[in-house]
Amino acid sequence: MIYEIQQLNYRYPSSDRMILCDIDMSVSGGEILTILGKNGAGKSTLLMCMLRLLKPASGKIMLDGSNINDLSERDIAKTVGYVPQIHIPSFPFSVLEFVMMGTASGLGFFEKPSKREREISYQALEALGIDSLSDKPYTNISGGERQKATIARAIVSKPQVILFDEPTAHLDYGSQLLVLKTIKELSEKGFSIVITTHNPDHALLLGGQSALMSSEGSLVVGKTDDILTQESLSRIYDTDIRLEYIDTLCRKACIYSNL
């Protein structure tokens, strides 16, 4: 088991509203878990707790057998890769330099990346098909390319699990699919994946496990086919949503019933 979360509660300091409420969840090796939920339901908050960027009010998070509170930043970084939502950093590091930062957890406090780290990072760029961008400033590439660079940065440290915070947000229709494909491939290579998304269809495409987060902050987890039903999705999003089996595609698809 990579992650084991027990009775996790979170509320923001100086607020009474529980964002996460008694969450029990686990992620095992090589598994994909897609978390769906309304805006503000607490999907990103859950990821933040799993990265120890936020401190839960109560509950326990076990990472690869140890309590996450007993680990150092480096220990966590070695086990967990993180792909945050797209943003533009303040300084124009080159794509290669940016990806190379993923190797930091393996370096000493005074150490700087050497040829070896450079090679690993370049290989990660090649694996994602963006090696031609290696010298370009990270600030000057497209959103999809930037997302791939961030994924490359997450895989260079060879983590066991990668957390994606809305990896398809701000991407065009085609780039969204490319990023999903990349995520699926990573899962096939053995990485465990946890991803948050606003599109239930992405959960269907990725398969594996899914989790539905209600507005009250509780979480229902299970196999995607069991969890994602017309009723559960309509309830979560407060909208009339259809799950239709498309014969020509041989898969279920999620669509709005109508305006």
Added chain:
Amino acid sequence: MKRPLMLILLFIILLVLAFIMAMCMGKYSVTPLDSLRIIFSKTENIPEMSINVVLGLRLPRILASMLIGAALSVSGTVYQSVFRNPLVSPDYLGVTGGATVGAAAAILLSMGTIYISLFAFIGGIGAMMLTMLIPVLLRNNANVMLVMAGIIVGAAMSSILGFLKYIADSDSQLASIVYWTMGSFSYISMSDLLVAVPIILIPILFLMSISYQIDILSIGEDEAKTLGVNVTLVRTLVLLSATLITACSVCLAGTIGWVGLIIPHLGRLLVGPSTKRLIPLAAVTGALFLLIVDTVTRTISTTEMPVSILTGALGVPFYCWLLYKQRKELI
């Protein structure tokens, strides 16, 4: 050879040339060859006057301007990286304001120059500690909190300075305070420098040694944490080192504006944002910049001009040019 290394080498050569020229220039001119011979103690057949001018007057202030140029530039560079804001300068956390208050207090108490420097140093470090304390008291470790704390402390310091100026004797003390805040290298002695060199160079070397941690921090605090960086530790070490450097510069030469803001900018245009290359380049170009500025201020007129007037006058067009170059990246 790689471009960044070439550039650093080029600026070192320019710095050496500027150093030799600065030795020769002034009201009493000395030939380049003579000035070099004086520095290397080959003083046969050289007039006593030349030796006194070069060793007694020019060498300390030339070394001081180079040291302080490097200090302010490196400190500006790391402040900008840590705060992820290219518009930040070394006095961001109230260091300069605190140092000025310290110096003004010492002037009011009619203390000697050593005490003015000492009070400035204590004031600078004190102001910075106060700034760092506010986020701790409010239990919020965010960058914005630190910035707001810096603004609060800066405002408090300028208010205290205003009061000190108000009660100062307008004939002598007020003028000293004003002159001090405009910055000057004229009163720096060789013995001051001997104290200042380790206080400035050791933190610079330390910052270079942790440059990769600084780079990752400059991407963003949360991301840096997820990449395995101990953000609180690195940020505290960087801010302490940079503040030590700044406070030491301010107490040697008063407040000198613009250098810590412009030089890191120029460096980033030349070698990119990686502090591994940026810190050495900023040190060398900053030293060159202030050496040139100081040489101009002491040769341009018969009465010496405060340094800040010229750094400001050069800084404005230079900054306009930088903004013009980067206009497409600023939204």
